[in-house]
Amino acid sequence: MKQRVLTAVIALIIFIPLVIIGGVPFEILSILLGLIGLSEIYIMRKKLLVSPEAGLGVLASLALMVPQGWLSFLPSTSTRYTLFYFFVLLLLVYTVFTRNRFSFDDAAVLTLGIIYTSVGFRFLISARETGISMIFYLLLTVWATDTGAYMVGRKFGKNKLAPHISPNKTWEGSIGGVIVALIVGIIFNLYFPQKFSLVPMIFISLILAVVAQLGDLVESALKRYYGVKDSGKILPGHGGILDRFDSLLFVLPFAHFMGLF
Known part of the structure; x- marks a missing residue:
């Protein structure tokens, strides 16, 4: 427990100032987090981190994550x-040269892993x-959901939510996480109004709290597999980067689709 708390404190001391600073330092941090998350998928898949397929995966990941200004060398039509997609095609070509030691299935898994991690951290x-208020609203929504689900589930949890994937999660905890996220979202929006008025933001907070838990379950299913x-x-x-950012990797795209940013 002490190690868990110490790691969390150190991580927040590094992460929060960079969130506040924003700009290039935060972009570099996000890109590094995305690449580490991708490497975790490689390792789970039992693929070497120093290999042609890993190199192509990193390039494909960077193509999705880096700021648009970093891609000014591309032709105007690209x-x-x-x-x-060019790097994905190279991954497929690589299956030919390896005589399927690196297979189509491998390429498919890594491509999906690249999209999962890279698009999330791009968002x-x-x-x-x-x-800054937008990023903190999303972070607090995820943290409130996670904390509320843990605390309520620990005290009142009886009915398993998804025992085949994550045995410790309960419906009571899930509902508790949503309620805590709603309370935090309402308070935050009263002091730091977002793009929409309070009532729509309440519904958005509700959706994001549910999505955050789905993101957690998806990553649990990945680890279980x-x-x-x-x-x-x-x-x-705490585990790896995906363990800590699994909920956020789902919340960010949904927040974008709903027009928050």
Whole structure:
């Protein structure tokens, strides 16, 4: 428990100031987090981090994550998605040269992993570009959901939510997480109004709290499939980057789709 708390404190001491600073430092942090998250998928898949497929995966990931200004070398007819698809095609070509040692299935899993991690962290950058209150609203929504679900589930949880994927999660905890997220969202929007008025933001907070838990369950299903307890070991007591950002990787795209940023 002490290690878990210490890791959380150190991580927040590094993360929060960079969120406040924004700009290039935060962009670099987000890109690094995305690449680490991708490497965790490689490791779970039992793929080498130093290999041609890993190199192509990193390039494809960078194509999706880096700020648009970093891609000014591209022809006017091309976009980040064109560049991403080019590297995906190279992954498919690589299956030929390896005689299927690196298979189509491997390429498919890594491509989905790249989209899952890279687009999510790209939206993290976009949310911060929108404004500091926006990124903190989304972060607090995720943290409130996670904390509320844990505390309520620990005290009142009886009915399992998804025992085949995450045995410790309960319906009581899930509902508690949503309620805490709603309370935090209402208070935050009273002091720091977002793009929409309070009533729509209440509904948005409700949706994001549910989505945050779906993101958590998806990552739990991924770990269960590969037979691992944690996605990585970079955060002692907490696991890997995907373990900590799984909810946010779902919340950010949904927030974007709903027009928050």
